[in-house]
Amino acid sequence: MTMVEVANGYLNKLINRSLIQVIKLDLDGSIIYCNIHDIWQEIILTKTREQNLVMLSTSGDYTRLKENIRRIAIHGFIENLRSLLIFGYRNPLNESSLSKLLSARPKLLNVLDLGRAELKSIPKEVFKLFHLKYLNLQDTGVEIISQSIGNLQNLEYLNLVNTLVMALPIGILKLRKLRELLVFPECDYSKNFAVHGFKTPREIGRLLSLEV
Template identity: 25%
Template sequence: MGTVPTYKLEGLSLDVCLLVFVKYAFKEGQEKQHPILMEIGIEIVKKSGGVPLAVRALGSLLYSSSSEQDWKNLRDNEIWKLDQNENNILNALRISYNHLPSHLKQCFLYCSIFPKDFEFDSIHLVQFWMAYGRLQSHNENQDLENIGMQYIKELMSRSFFQDIVRFHKNFYTFKIHDLMHDLATSLMRNECLIVKSTNQICTKSHRHLSFHFLDAPIMDVPNILRNLGYLRSITFIQVIGESASISQSFLELIVSRCKFLRMLDLKFSNIQVVPKKIGTLKHLRYLYLGSNPKIKELPSSIYKLQNLQFLSLLGCEELKALTRDVKYLISLRCPILTTIEKHLPINGIGCLNSLRRLRISNCNNLEYLFEDIDHLRVLQTLLIFECPRLISLPRGVRNLSSLEDLGFKSCRRLNLDLSIVIG
C-alpha cells in the first residue's frame, strides 16, 4: 500500500550466478581443472533464471560427480521443457529432488507436514522420521538416531535445508526455503491435508492431518472428522502470538477412531485431560503432550504403548511423575520429562533398555533422580535443565558406559562430584 512504485527483483547476473555455482559444484580451486564441466555448468546456470536457490541446489547436486555425462544429463533433463510460467526455479528444484536417493526423498517430503518458516531441530526431526519407519539401518550395531543425523547432513549438503545453526555436536536447527516447501507440498498434496479452515474435507487418501489455523478453539469440525480411521499422523501447529484449544470431545474422537496413528502431536493445544483410551493406539511411536501445563496426571493406559519411541512431557509442570509402569514402554528411546514430584521412582525409567536420550527439564521440585540409572546401558545423552532444587546425581551415572553427552543448565543447587567430561 502507498504511492511508492514497486521494485521488481531481477535475477542475479550470469557472472554472479557462476560464482555461486562454482562454490557449490566444485571443491576449492578445482573448477580450473575441469574446463569442459565449466562450459556445461554455464549452460546449466543460464537455465536457473538467476535465482540463487536454484543455482545452489544444482551446484550441490553435481558436487560429488566429475562425470561429463552426469553434467550433460542435468543440462538436458526433460524437466527443463515443462511450462512453469517461464520460471525455471521450480524445474531446477524438481531436478534436484529427483536425484535424491529414495530414502531421502521420503524424509524430505514428510517435512511438508509442518508450515512454511517452521524451525526444525535435528533431535525432533529424527524422531519424527523414525516414527514412520523412514530410517534404514544396514548394520544392526548402528543406531537409528545416527542414521537420521546422516540423512539431515546429506540434505543440508544438497541445499534442501537452510538457516542452519549448530549448537552442539549433533544438535542443529534449520528451516526449509519457501519454494522447497512448495515443491514438497505439491508432491504430498494427496497424502497430507493442511487444515487452515473449517470447511476442508479429509478424504480416504489423506494419511496426515496438520492443523495450522489456531486463532480460535478447535471444536468438532464435521468435514474434517470424516475418514479419520485412515490417518497416520495428526499435528497441531502453534501460530506465534495465538493459542489453540482443542475440545475434549474432539480429542476423544481422535483417539477412539484413529487406530493406526503413528504420530500425535498435541503441543500448545491447551488440553487438561489425556484420554483414557490413549493406550489403544497400538501403533503410536511419537507422542507430544508437552507445553500443556494444565495436565496433572497421565492415564494408566499410556503404559500400554509398547511401540512408543518418543514421548514429550516438557513444560507439564503440574504433572505427577511417571509411575513404575513406565518400564512397560519397552521401545521408548527419547523421553523429555517434566514433573512436580521431588524424586523419580526406582524400577521405572531405569528399566528402559532402549533409552538413547533422556532429558529432564523444568522440574521445580525435583531433588533426586532414580538410583538405578546405571541400568541404562545404551544411554548416549543425559540432559538436565531448569531443575533448581536438584541436589545430586546418582552414583550410577559413573557407570553409563555409552554416555557421550552430559549437560546441565540452571541447576544451581547441584553438587557435582564426578570425573566426567560434561558435554
C-alpha cells in the same frame, strides 16, 4: 546407529544441499528450528496433496477436520491416518477437540505431535492408539501421566519437556520399546520440584531399550 542418528544424518544432508535452512541452534549446536524455502515448500505441499499424504488445516477448527475430509470424498482417511502434527505458537487444540478428533479411532496412527497444545490432561482416546510410536507433549499444561500409558506398548519416543508432569507412573515400565524419554519440566521453585526433583519408578532401569 540409533534412529535419531540416522534421522539427523538425513537432515544434515538436506541442509548441506540447501534444501533446508537452519533458523535457530541450541547451545550445544543441535537444531531447534529449521525451514524450507518457499518454492520448495509449495512443491512439497502440492505433491503431498496429490498423493493424499498430508492434509493441511489452517483454520484452527480441529473439531471440523473429519467433516471437511468427508466433504472432499476421502472416505476413511481418519481411520488410516498415520501422523497427526499440530503446529502453532499458541495451539487452540484442547482436550475436548482432541477427543472428538480421535473418536474416529485412527488405529494406524503412530505419530502424535501435540506440542504447545492447550492441554491440561491427556484424553483417554490417546491411550487406545496401540500403534503409537511418537508422542510429543512439549510445552503443554499436562500435569499427570495416567497409568494407561502402559497401553502404548509400541511407544518409542515420549517428550514431556516443559510440562507440569512431576512423576511417572509405574505403568511406564510396560513400555519395553521406549527409546527416548525427555522429562525436563518447567521449574517452579516454590513447589517440591526444587527439593525432590522428577520422580520415576525405582525399576526404570528395566527399560533396556531406553537411550536417553
